[in-house]
Amino acid sequence: MVKLIHTLADHGDDVNCCAFSSSLLATCSLDKTIRLYSLSDFTELAHSPLKFHTYAVHCCCFSPSGHILASCSTDGTTVLWNTQNGQTLAVMVQPSGSPVRVCRFSPDSTCLVSGAADGTVILWNAQSYKLHRCGSVEDGSLVACAFSPDGNLFVTGSSCGDLTVWDDKMRCLHSEKAHDLGMTCCDFSSQPVSDGEQGLQCFRLASCGQDCQTKIWVVSFSHILGFKLKYKSALSGHSAPVLTCAFSYNGQMLVSGSVDKSVIVYDINTENILHTLTQHTRYVTTCAFAPNILLLATGSMDKTVNIWQFDPETLGQARSTEGQLKQFTEDWSEDDVSAWLCAQDLKDLVGVFKMNNIDGRELLNLTKESLADDLKIESLGLRSKVLRKIEELRTKVKTLSSEIPDEFICPITRELMQDPVIASDGYSYEKEAMENWISKKKRTSPMTNLVLSSAVLTPNRTLKMAINRWLETHQK
Structure with a gap:
């Protein structure tokens, strides 16, 4: 189940992009501003909106730590902001002066990529704010960019439909036509996948475009075996050009937004449609999942940003194996164990358990022998009742553990x-x-x-x- 929990309507023009940190949501717009909201209650921060750009702001993104926000604009600049006070840290001018359409931080925060309308792509040093490397694509404007989670690669997409893969030294590893009529967005899943070849680190890549499709690719790279890009499948749920796509933090869902005004949420493993959201009244231009929690933001030309919340149990999230999980009962103190005994109508045993310092971990490890020999519980019936209650607790803990969101x-x-x-x-x-x-x-x-x-x-x-x-x- 997914439900709309909040709508933000502060921008005065089309919303072009939204991005999450662990505690904030950033949105940017044709109205030249960037706005910041707290995730605790979705109130706008005191130093918001952020104003510097003289033309439309096309993209915004947080550094991995969330302390810095980058924004880029038709004015040819990429600006870095301190998210805590809204002050500008740097203004990086695209050497050609061309409108900057997209910007992305590297996973280690050392670099920032900016892509421009003239096809130039700049790799900036995010510490010194100086140009580190530059490149360009042959045709079209750069409109999409995403770093692989390991930071070894980044991908750009152009308005001509080309998907280009670059290594961390700005060398072009591969380029191919991914979408007829133009590419609009791309995103890497943070979760690695197995591709059947040893030594390769593989990640899913999603791309979308004017051909009304969202495509899934598998990207792999190692210094020994080299680079591979493998087309996997196409998702055709939309009836019009797809403008945006994003993976959930746990890699189990992919969301896309379209000119058809809808937002579609897919199960990435089955590629089935989980939800179709139709709240927006104009083109859906941007979507983003929050890190760590299942919140989704969608932005539109209707000037609003919608916040959606998911029910984890209905989405089949990836779970950790039971053997790796910490059972909650193991955290119980001796007082917690005493309270549990009273709740099970075993309050006469509280003194015995306290005398033997039985906490949650010890409770789960009790056996028929330890109850008789160590705790000196003489009654066979009482011992059997305690063991039965402990087994019920173990079963409950086991079930609970399997439900913990990854x-x-x-x-x-x-x-x-x-x-x-x-x-x-x-x-x-x-x-x-x-x-x-x-x-x-x-x-x-x-x-x-x-x-x-x-x-x-x-x-x-x-x-x-x-x-x-x-x-x-x-x-x-």
Whole structure:
């Protein structure tokens, strides 16, 4: 199930792009402004709207940490903003002065790509704000760009329909006609896929265009085996040109928006349509999923941005295997165990369990022998009742574990996060686990294996609130 939970109607003209960080939503428009909203209640920040551009703002994107926002415009500039106070950090002018249509940060935040109407593509150093490398496509305007999650590649799309793949040194690895009449958008899934060949890191790539199709590709690259781009399938749910597409954070869904005014959500594994959303009254120009939580933003030429919320249980999200999950009962204190005993009409055993320091972990490991020999529970009937209740608890815990959304699981511990933080690679981790990771001189990302640009860890309050809400629903 998906439901519309909020509509933003602050822009005075077409909404061209929207983007999420872990705590903010950014939107930009033909009205020359960028607006910032808090994800906690969708109120606009005090320093919003951001004003600098003298013409339409075509694209905006957050750095992986969420501290910097990039925006680009017909005025030929790409501007970097401090998201905490709205101040401009840098104004990077496209060397040709051509209108800039798209911009994207690299996964490690070191680079920013900007693509222009004259086909030029610039790789900027995101620390020094200086031009690092440049290139161009043969025909058309650059209108789409996406980095692979490992940062080894990025893809651009042109108004002539060409999909071009570049390596991190700005060398063109491949180019082909992907969409007749023109390409409009592209996005990589953050989740790797298996393509049957050892040594290749494979990722899904989605592209869409004026041919009314959304296409799925598999991209792989290794320094030993080289680069491969394999066409997989086409999704033909729209009846008009497709202007935007985006993968969900967990890689299980793909969303697209079209000139037909609809938004379609696909199950990426079956390629079936899960939902068709028809709230917008004009062309749907942009869509974006939030990181870590299942929120979707869609923007339109009707000047609005709609926020949609998904029910995880109806979407068949990817789940971690039960053996990797932390069972909630293991976190119980001795007092929690005592409360559980009272709820099971076993309050006479509270003293015995407290005397033996039985917490949640110990409770789940109790056996018939330990109840008799260690806890000295003499009554066979009482021991049998305790074991039966513990088995019921184990079953409940097992069922609960299989339902935990994957985005709530720490990539390091594979356990439910209690204090999530965002690292400079843009991913969220359990704070203690990531601190331990960094303290052991592992200055690389656990997810991408790239060097972390910073050791700073930012609390992910939005994710923590989502986890707490989920726990309140499921731990009754």
